[in-house]
Amino acid sequence: MGSVVVCTDKVLERHVAIKFIKSAANKHRMNDEVAALLKLRSKHVVQVYDVLRVGPEEVGIVQEFINGKDLFESYGAPSSVTDYYRQLWQIASGIADIHELGVIHRDIKPNNMKTDHEGVIKIFDFGLARDDGPNAATKCFVGTPGFAAPELYKKPFVFTPAVDTYAFGVTALYLATGTLPPELREAPPSIDIAGYFTALDFTIAPEIAEILDACIQECPLDRPTMREVRDNLARHLLFDKHRALVVYQGEASVLSSASREVNLAFGGIGSVSIRYNGLNFLVENVSGEVHINNQALAAGSALPGACVVALGAAHRRPNERRFITFDISHPEIVL
Numbered sequence: 001m002g003s004v005v006v007c008t009d010k011v012l013e014r015h016v017a018i019k020f021i022k023s024a025a026n027k028h029r030m031n032d033e034v035a036a037l038l039k040l041r042s043k044h045v046v047q048v049y050d051v052l053r054v055g056p057e058e059v060g061i062v063q064e065f066i067n068g069k070d071l072f073e074s075y076g077a078p079s080s081v082t083d084y085y086r087q088l089w090q091i092a093s094g095i096a097d098i099h100e101l102g103v104i105h106r107d108i109k110p111n112n113m114k115t116d117h118e119g120v121i122k123i124f125d126f127g128l129a130r131d132d133g134p135n136a137a138t139k140c141f142v143g144t145p146g147f148a149a150p151e152l153y154k155k156p157f158v159f160t161p162a163v164d165t166y167a168f169g170v171t172a173l174y175l176a177t178g179t180l181p182p183e184l185r186e187a188p189p190s191i192d193i194a195g196y197f198t199a200l201d202f203t204i205a206p207e208i209a210e211i212l213d214a215c216i217q218e219c220p221l222d223r224p225t226m227r228e229v230r231d232n233l234a235r236h237l238l239f240d241k242h243r244a245l246v247v248y249q250g251e252a253s254v255l256s257s258a259s260r261e262v263n264l265a266f267g268g269i270g271s272v273s274i275r276y277n278g279l280n281f282l283v284e285n286v287s288g289e290v291h292i293n294n295q296a297l298a299a300g301s302a303l304p305g306a307c308v309v310a311l312g313a314a315h316r317r318p319n320e321r322r323f324i325t326f327d328i329s330h331p332e333i334v335l
Contacts, residue, residue, distance in 0.1 A: 018063075019063065020058060042094055046066065048062065049062045073111075075175070078176065091171065099164065104159060104161050148188075162223045191216065244326060245329070256276065269316075270287065270311035284299060291309070291313060292308070311323070
């Protein structure tokens with residue numbers, strides 16, 4: 001689609017990559033790439049600094065330069081489950097940032113990702129990007145066989161962010177094994193109903209295997225959002241590192257790996273036990289009238305990041321109700 005020249009920005013004293021597009025036939029793709037990247041500010045997506053109008057049919061896109069090989073060229077088997085999670089979390093974070101701006105990348109694959117000198121994975125090459133929405137369609141197949149979702153082979157070629165989720169799932173499988181099953185390399189792919197990630201040579205958490213397998217589903221509606229994938233990976237990377245502040249009747253207590261459970265009650269009206277299992281803060285036991293957001297709280301429920309738990313139903317007088325404030329801290333993932 002064009003050529004890339006590595007240059008030095010003499011003013012800011014940094015290397016940049018300038019991608020030149022000369023073919024008028026590809027001008028619309030270049031415009032898509034520029035529009036998408038100018039809107040993005042993500043740690044895991046290359047940043048566009050400027051656009052150069054070189055001529056009537058040529059434009060240069062000045063962007064962050066990432067030295068080294070892409071993830072396809074530099075493939076190596078994961079050294080540990082944690083390193084594998086960390087790799088996938090970075091990619092999922094970048095795609096989630098892309099989707100939150102209403103943009104679909106449409107060519108997610110290891111070739112379009114590099115690791116910078118600080119160990120941060122960045123996604124690049126938005127030449128196939130299209131804005132999400134009612135006009136998200138194209139007249140012919142554009143993508144990379146093996147990583148292209150099944151719906152991209154059908155006419156009309158209408159697509160959603162789920163095409164990136166599928167490509168992420170296949171990328172995750174490649175990064176785990178160094179190859180792809182023959183049925184996924186077909187055009188269109190033939191989806192195996194068996195779980196790919198439960199059959200890996202190394203063991204990953206069942207919750208992670210389940211959500212990664214869900215990414216490689218034939219029906220787009222059966223795939224999770226990239227935000228859900230990112231958050232699931234984050235919970236496992238931060239295992240036993242979360243903390244929650246629980247305040248009840250003016251007294252504060254902290255739930256963490258050092259103190260995992262708290263039991264709270266108000267007379268015979270309601271009681272609740274909350275336990276930290278290293279991944280989530282779960283309601284272990286509940287009795288009587290216990291509500292969150294006006295909904296009855298059930299044992300086994302995971303508490304959200306910040307909420308108020310009420311002991312006593314809404315029909316009661318104020319002096320017959322008590323409230324528990326619950327707030328989870330979110331430690332940073334260190335790469």
